[in-house]
Amino acid sequence: MSVFTSVSREQLAVWLEAYDLGAPTALVGIAEGVQNSNFFVDTERGRHVLTLFERGVDAALLPFYLDLMAHLAQHGIPCPAPRPMRDGRLLGELNGRPAALFSRLAGASVLRPTPAQCAAAGAALARLHLAGRDFPAPPHPRGSDWVAATAARLRPLLPAADAALLADELAAQGAPAAALPAGVIHADLFRDNVLFVGDGDAPRIGGLLDFYFAGRGDFLFDLAIVANDWCDDDGGLDAIRLQPLLAAYHAARPLTAAELAAWPRQLRAAALRFWLSRLEDFHCPQPGETVTVRDPDAYRRILLARRALGDAPLRLA
Numbered sequence: 001m002s003v004f005t006s007v008s009r010e011q012l013a014v015w016l017e018a019y020d021l022g023a024p025t026a027l028v029g030i031a032e033g034v035q036n037s038n039f040f041v042d043t044e045r046g047r048h049v050l051t052l053f054e055r056g057v058d059a060a061l062l063p064f065y066l067d068l069m070a071h072l073a074q075h076g077i078p079c080p081a082p083r084p085m086r087d088g089r090l091l092g093e094l095n096g097r098p099a100a101l102f103s104r105l106a107g108a109s110v111l112r113p114t115p116a117q118c119a120a121a122g123a124a125l126a127r128l129h130l131a132g133r134d135f136p137a138p139p140h141p142r143g144s145d146w147v148a149a150t151a152a153r154l155r156p157l158l159p160a161a162d163a164a165l166l167a168d169e170l171a172a173q174g175a176p177a178a179a180l181p182a183g184v185i186h187a188d189l190f191r192d193n194v195l196f197v198g199d200g201d202a203p204r205i206g207g208l209l210d211f212y213f214a215g216r217g218d219f220l221f222d223l224a225i226v227a228n229d230w231c232d233d234d235g236g237l238d239a240i241r242l243q244p245l246l247a248a249y250h251a252a253r254p255l256t257a258a259e260l261a262a263w264p265r266q267l268r269a270a271a272l273r274f275w276l277s278r279l280e281d282f283h284c285p286q287p288g289e290t291v292t293v294r295d296p297d298a299y300r301r302i303l304l305a306r307r308a309l310g311d312a313p314l315r316l317a
């Protein structure tokens with residue numbers, strides 16, 4: 001279920017008067033998604049997606065997210081482009097929620113990506129990093145401060161073995177060994193946030209969605225998030241999918257020696273971040289938040305498997 005706040009055709013028609021897009025011709029709630037309320041909206045002048053932002057998204061950061069998506073779209077990244085109102089505003093309010101209208105993108109997400117789709121995702125991530133490199137951004141909201149605070153809050157709630165694993169991993173992460181190339185990162189580019197068109201052997205990316213964890217961060221952390229989700233094989237990393245992902249990323253933005261050395265640790269940092277957020281959603285659900293809890297144990301398994309890989313630098317084939 002992903003329409004948490006409903007919108008009537010009458011409300012939509014009034015709201016659309018602020019835009020230069022004509023009257024609405026269709027309004028359909030979107031079933032996918034677990035955080036915001038999304039609708040396909042057609043008007044006399046185009047096809048759009050309407051998003052009502054629910055409580056899980058930090059409303060203070062919405063102007064940044066919308067400006068970022070506008071910037072990336074202008075630089076050729078296939079992300080939803082916010083539609084400006086007649087007076088230039090990107091963000092409005094509908095039915096008591098902050099709301100925005102976006103370009104409707106083509107394609108569908110895939111649960112089992114092919115090697116070619118992994119390569120397309122790697123290239124798209126590198127292009128996103130290059131396009132957002134100089135865009136002013138606050139730190140992404142799930143960085144080291146959030147990790148430390150969330151770990152401290154969760155530790156008393158966890159079984160002893162999990163609390164020990166958490167403490168050990170935090171100690172192992174420690175301070176970064178070297179500054180890594182940084183800029184705007186997506187920070188949540190899971191498979192369900194990428195739309196593909198074309199078949200699995202000749203894919204084209206139709207859309208990169210859901211920028212609501214974006215901010216400034218290490219590019220390698222973003223790549224590790226993608227590798228952990230796209231290339232996981234029951235905890236292990238599947239080389240058949242990982243190699244094309246990394247090679248395509250590297251071809252568009254070559255990884256530095258410091259990044260190759262930091263890879264094992266970033267895989268663990270990325271696994272830890274999602275283990276913690278899933279544990280937080282499970283143990284400390286926020287009143288009024290709509291987020292569906294995803295399995296924390298999947299990321300506990302991924303963290304354990306990445307720890308078992310050791311510290312050898314990444315070697316690109």
Ligand SMILES: Nc1ncnc2c1ncn2[C@@H]1O[C@H](COP(=O)(O)OP(=O)(O)OP(=O)(O)O)[C@@H](O)[C@H]1O
Nearest residue numbers: 030032033034035036038049080102103104105210
């Ligand atoms: N601009 C767009 N063009 C086409 N489809 C879109 C667009 N934005 C969203 N969608 C569709 O809506 C679905 C839900 O969107 P999204 O993933 O942003 O949901 P959410 O609830 O906001 O976030 P989450 O990823 O946390 O579930 C997507 O899977 C996709 O099918």
Ligand SMILES: N[C@@H](CCO)C(=O)O
Nearest residue numbers: 188190274277278294
């Ligand atoms: N991608 C996240 C949820 C949405 O941020 C997860 O799988 O835990």
